[in-house]
Amino acid sequence: MLWHMVIQMPMLVLGGWLAMGAIRNTAVPAAMAAWNRYGLTGFIAAQAVTAYWMLPLAIDRAVVLPAADGAKLVTLLACGALLRHSVDRAPAVLQLFFIGYAVPMMIWLGLYFASVDLRLCNAYSLESQIRAGQGLAVLALGLGTLWLVQLLRRGMGFARNRP
Numbered sequence: 001m002l003w004h005m006v007i008q009m010p011m012l013v014l015g016g017w018l019a020m021g022a023i024r025n026t027a028v029p030a031a032m033a034a035w036n037r038y039g040l041t042g043f044i045a046a047q048a049v050t051a052y053w054m055l056p057l058a059i060d061r062a063v064v065l066p067a068a069d070g071a072k073l074v075t076l077l078a079c080g081a082l083l084r085h086s087v088d089r090a091p092a093v094l095q096l097f098f099i100g101y102a103v104p105m106m107i108w109l110g111l112y113f114a115s116v117d118l119r120l121c122n123a124y125s126l127e128s129q130i131r132a133g134q135g136l137a138v139l140a141l142g143l144g145t146l147w148l149v150q151l152l153r154r155g156m157g158f159a160r161n162r163p
Contacts (some may be wrong), residue, residue: 001059001124006135009053009076016080024088032085043098045087049079050102054109056120063123066159092151103144110137 023029036042052058053072061068087095113133119126 001121001128001132002135004059004063004124005054005132006139010139011039012073012076013050013080013083016077016082017084019077020079020081020084029088030140033089036085036089038094039088039090040094042082042086043090043094046079046082047098047102047158049075051105054106059121060123095147095151099144099147103140103147106140106143107137108132110140 021030032042051074055064058068058072061070063069084099090098110133113120113136114130115133116129117126120129124132
């Protein structure tokens, strides 16, 4: 479970993030701009994808059903691409709104996985669930810190709007 939630899934999102960065100066991001104004649509879609893949039922399905695992791969890569496009377009206040929701959600879920004495995923042991929960909480703190550092590097940008 640690491998699945703390390593594989974030790597898929990172892959989508990097792929969007690689095609940054092509027609694809420009075409996305019409429906992802200020990054709002992309943030909402990425939030829905990540929330779904944090559910124990979804993780179980991805382990035992190849179609669900394929859907996981595609949706998490798309999630990373949408996040990159949204972060590039969104003002800091909008980023704070979504990051301020996602990071506490991941921390809470990680602490819940680490502290509950019931096995939530049928495909993984309780010990694996505890380690995954701890890793998820650490990952969330790291992602929140990384976002804050990049925001401070850009000079906050609270008044910046990029359509």
